[in-house]
Each structure stands twice: as C-alpha cells, then as structure tokens.
Amino acid sequence: MPDGDECFLPPSLEASIARSQTASAPVPKVAAGYAQSGNQQVLPPTSGSSGAAQYPHVLPDGAHEHHAHGPHGCCHGDHGEDEEDAHYKEVCYSLLSYAEDAASELMTIAETFHIPDPRDQAMMKLKVDDLMNEMKQCIVVNDHFLKMLVLSDLDAQDYWQMPPDHQVQERNSMKARTVLRQFVRDWGDEGAQERDVQYGCLLDALERYVPKNARPSGGKPRVLAPGSGLSRLPFECARRGYAAQGNEFSYHMLQGCKWVLNETDREKSHVIYPFVLNLENRRNALDHVRPVAIPDVCPSRILCPPGVDPNPEDFSMCAGEFINVYEDQIAEWDAVLTCFFLDTAKNVFLYIRTIADIIRPGGLWANFGPLLYHYAEQPDQISIELSWEEVKPEIQKYFDFKEEDFREALYTTNPKGMYRTRYLCIYFAAIRNDVETEGESFPVYD
Template sequence: MPHSHDQSEVEEEQLHFSNVITTFQNYAQYSLSANNRRRKDFYTLPKPDQDLLSSLGYKAKLDQVDAAIAANADFLSEVVSDPEIFGHDLSSVTEDEPSAESHSPMNDSPMDHSHERVSSGHSHSHGHSHAHSHDGAPRIRRRYKPTDFDMDKLRSTLKQFVRDWSVEGREERDACYKPMKDALLLHFAGIPATERGRVRVLVPGAGLGRLAHDVAGLGFTCQGNEFSHYMLLSSHLILNRTDKISAYTIYPYVHSFSNAASDEAMLRPVTIPDVLPSGLPDGVDFSLVAGDFEEIFGADGNEPQAGQWDAVLTCFFIDTAKNIVNYLRIIHQILAPGGVWVNMGPLLWHWENNTTNDPSIELSLEEVKNLARAIGFRISNERTIDTTYTSNAQGMLGYVYHAAFWTATKI
C-alpha cells in the first residue's frame, strides 16, 4: 500500500489526467459555442448589414469554421482514444461532465510554450511507447468543466503539431532544431556514424518529440522527457499509432478571426505527419520518459543518472524552471565528463507572476550564462537566432524571439 503522500500524488496526477481528457472531449462543444456567438452577433445587426456581410461570404465562412472544428474534434478524439496507455482509471470520465474546477495559468503570454502544471513524482521510462501504471489508484469521480485556459492549451497543442510534424512547420523547425543537431554532430564528429548509438542524448521538454526523433534518426541513442499530458497523449498518437505520412488533417487557425489575412489562410488545412515516425534506422534506441525533469533526473538520491548522458539538448526549455540553479546543476550532474549541453531558446520565465504561490527565480541572459560557468560549464559557439514559436506563417501578427544559442561543455 503506498504511503499517504505518494497516494495523494497519484490521486492528484490521476485527477489532472482525467481533466485533460475531459478538455479534449469538450473541444467541439466549447469551440462550436464560441463560433455560434459570432453567428448570434451577426443576427443582431440591421438586415441591410446582414445582407452585405452575407454577400461577402461571412455567413458561409462561419459554416466552414463549424466544419473545420468538427474535423479537429475527430482528430482530438483519436488522440485520446487510447488513454489507458497511461494506466489511469478513466471509467468515470464522460464527454458531458459539468464542473466548477479550474486550473490557474502560470504565465499568460502570447506565445505559450509552457508545460501545464501537474503533480507527478513518478518516472515512466519506455522505448518508443508510453506505458504507465499506478497499481491501486482510486477511481476519480470529480466532475470537471474545462476552463478557457485549458482550451487555450489544447489549441496550442494543435499548433505544436504544425511546428513539429508538418511541412509548414519546417522553416520554424530548421531555425531551432538544425543548429542544435549541427552542434551535436560537430561535438561528436570523431565518432563514426555507425557508432553513434553509444552516444546517449537527452532532450528534456521534448514536446511532441520531433527534435528527439530527429536526433535518433541521426543514429544517436536518444531519450525525450516530457511533463505535459497534452504533449504526451499527442506524441503517443504520432510516434506509436501513425503508420503513414499525412495521415491526419487539422485546421489549427480557425479559433480566432483576429489578424487573418484571408479566409483561405484562416481555414487552410495542415496535414501531419510530414515524415513516417516509425521510419527510424534499425536498431536505434529511441524512448520517452514522462514526468518532471527535476524529479526524474535530479540529485535527490537519484545518483544512477549522474554522468550517464553524453549530451543534453534544451530547446525552449530552461525558462520553465522555478529554480534555474537547480536545472543547470542537474544538467551538469547528469552529463559525463566532457559532455555537451546545447541550448536554444528565450527566457520567458514561466512562473513569473504566477497565481499559485510557487517560487520563481528570473535571471537575465547574462546571469544565466554566468551561472552556467559558475556551475562548471565552458560556453562556446554563442549566437542569437531569431525565430518564431508555433507562429501562424500566414497571419498578420507574429512574435519573434531573439533566442540565445550556445554549446557548453562540462568541465
């Protein structure tokens, strides 16, 4: 029987997971309701105005958005059609459960690359699959109504699919992932391609898994680590249940009519994936571990991880730290002597001004680099890379990060 503290964590994680499933299941109702609000607003206008807008195709566009939302809902239902792979008892979760529960956003930013907050103290390691188990976990029966923030996370997940697994996302991926892969190849240039399997690479904050997948595709042994159930459920679909290119079609840009250059741009379909996820070279060791980076790889009695990794690749990740000192200390600890840390990303501190009373240490870029040096890294190959993050390439508004890039070796 688990200790009460452990049992409480299991119950909290299971509750959160059931809430995420409910969010996926309520996407259609929520999104169609938002679009119907536009329809109601249309009918409040004077009849001549209605006729004029109808002649421009506005009413027809609302119907097209409904159809796109329905298509998205079918896809999202597919994502959560096999939630048992996480080992949670979801028999009490239904599609129409109302509730007053809510989660508070950590950092309300225009370009959210945050991980939602869950309580999980368990490492679930697996090769090319997501197998989770909590023996004896109680059935969760609390009702839940997804909040606007929950739905924003889900809409962001659709855009993450574009970033990681579509042809359209290639430019953004190349800006971020290519310099990291190039730095990895350069650092291990002395190792023949046929022997890269003995180089162990960790990608924390792996998201939907594309960077980790591509690193494995180069022949390295690679493990991704991810905290978000939105990401874990979605990556399970792509990595383990998708057997053809362009298997799915989504409409990620239909949720807001603001800054739309044209109806076609807003309604355009995006097909995923652009590569066959299972098409990795024979014998490549590629896996994903679910859970909190600090709890899985941290120093709290978890010495087996020390010195076990040859490379750590952090892309849009280090600013998810509550305590950046601990993040960098862990990266240094788990690297083998002479190991390499490749970083790419901004400093959008995710816990700054949080409403959950969590601590947050926010450093400047210069302070982060000085901290890394003090912990025992030698930083080289520094530069700034301008990049977007889940940006709508055809929209009228875009946020550009002046992201910091560096290669650092463990002294």
C-alpha cells in the same frame, strides 16, 4: 501517397471529415508503447506489476513524486497516484470537450458577424451563414482528431466518456487548442521553418561536438531533450543515429506524443484546422480554415523500418518533472539539448546544476530559447527571473562555451498571419568541464 517531387495536396474538407469519423471509436492496439503497424516498438514501455507494457506516467502540475527508473532510461511514478490520475482525467476530458468549447466561441463570432446593415454584410467575401458553416465543419474535424488522442489509448479507457455535468477548466481547454498548434510546429510542413531555425542549430552542434563514435564506453551517444513537447527534437536525434530520449511534463503534449509515435503508419495521414478560431490578422478571408496535414514524416517507418528489430535504447520518451526524473543520473548523458526549456524553471540555477550533474565531462549542452520565464505571471508561484548576464556565469562554472550568439525565432506562429511574436533567443553550445557542482536549491517545483 505522392512520390518524388509530386506536390502533396491536403485532402478536401469533405474528405477529412469522412476520415475523422473513423476516430470516434476506440482503436485497439497490442499495448501502450507499441506501434499498431507490425507491432513495431517506438516508445519503450515500462513493466507494470501485471507484466503488460505500460506507458510511463507524468506528474500533475505542482506534484512532487519520487520516480523509480525503469528499463531503457524510462521512468514511472510510485506515489501520488490519486492526484496524478485526477489530473490525467482532466486532461483527457479537455481533449474530449473541444467541440463544446469551440462551439461556444463560434456562437459569439456568429453574433458579431451578423451586422444589422446589409450593405456591410455585402462587402464580406462570404455570407455569414456560409462562413460559420465552414468553420463548424472544421471544428468537427478538430474535435474528432483530439478525441482520437484519447480514444486510441487503452491507458485512457477509464476516461473515454466525460460525465455530462463535468466542467472543464478554462486553462485545460486552452491547452487542448495548443495541442493543435504544436502539431503544426513539430509535425507539419508549415512548421518546418521554425524547426530549422531552432532544432537545426542544436542538431548541428550535436553532430559537431558529439560524433557518433564519441561515447567512451562504446555504443551510441546518449542524448536527452527535456521539455520535448510532441517529441520532434529527440526523434531527429534518433534519426541521425543517436540514442535519444525526450522528457515531457505536460499530459496534453504526452497524449499527442503517444499518438504520433505509436499510432501513425504513414505520412500526412490526418488533417487538422489549427487556426479555425483565429480570425484576427488574416490576409485572406479563408486563411483560418486552411487544412494542415500531419505528420510530415511517419516516425515508426523511419525508426522501425520493416524487417529491422528496433532497439529500445535508441529512442524513448520519459514522462515526469525534469529534476525529479534525472537528478540521480550522474554523468549518464553525452549531450543535453534544450529548446525553449531553460526559462521553464522556477529557479534556473537548479536546472543548471542538474544539467551539469547528468552530463559527463566532455559532453555537450546546446541551448536555444528566450528568458520569458514560464511562471512569471502566474499567481502564487515562485519565479526567479534573472538576466542572461546573471545566468551565464553560473553555466560557465561547469561548461566551456564554444559558441554563443543571439538569434531571432518565432514560436507556434501562423505562417500566413499578419501578427507574429518574435523572440531574441540565446543560442550556445558548451562542453562540460570537470568542475563538480556546488550549492543546493530548495525544491521549488513542489
């Protein structure tokens, strides 16, 4: 690996393909929740009935399940296992079937590019067959990477082989592609600008309003980052000396999270091609087949350096629906950082009251994100879509605002693309007062 200021050059296409071949067989590990390198613990496991370490489960979309809180603030489900397992199976199969899904789209692209007039074809930078072959090789690399997220996980061994007649739902196929883009956002150099804009202000507020000696009972302040995706935000909190926990509901994100935290042993160890099927809005002919090296940093080397015993309470991931998991953890958190999370609520007031309940008086809530409302266009789903003018007064009942403004931000954007969706996001940092929460909402997450 390069040292100092030496520029990192991503491996060539041929080298990345050769490396990816090694991911096509299951990778043994000591137990889920442990890094392979030196058995260094990154994700504190929960204790199952067998006594073996187990990664905490996540709920399927729309499931309602009571959670028992395990050690170190982690949790796992007690009921609804059949439904949960069925959903997890579908997620694994969608990751395993990326190549088939991508090949079908590539065939359509190839048919479009085979223009009858040879004079039109001559104007293209690359011959159609050469371009399609290069895209096909990139798909092979992506396919081995996504397969590795399943095949390196012993918890998923029941789903290492997809039945030949199984049909993956389109929405799960699209989520598998989203995993690639999320890796760029959270663990690629190309995502650094997005992270600096969005995570940067939250981390600055954390250090400004919750100094590391601020916990009344002593020890490191406890920071929660719900909706943390591939876990970069809670990782950065732990990196700065806080006891951080991420919370995530999506199995697609959790499968990627488990890999990057537990299985990576050096930075830029893998290459993906997240834009290979996005031919629209390119500046240059080969922008869509450029490689992205991940991870930009190795989490286990930073949080668990050689010779240092990790403290499981310093960094953890908890899988499950936010309200279900945390509603009983009254005043247990010193800070909650929410990034592109507030509008994932079906009823935002339920989120606000829960966050107010779990933050101790004097603790911090820092938020960054739009009001896009995740369920707004989904049929047969509850979605209460309120303006910031209506949302802010409910927050002000329980929090004293210290900072508030609107900031522009991108989300999982192709930095070299010609099209970008720019959000005007609400940023605020607010301190929990001593007003008890009031009111009650129906459990709209059922």
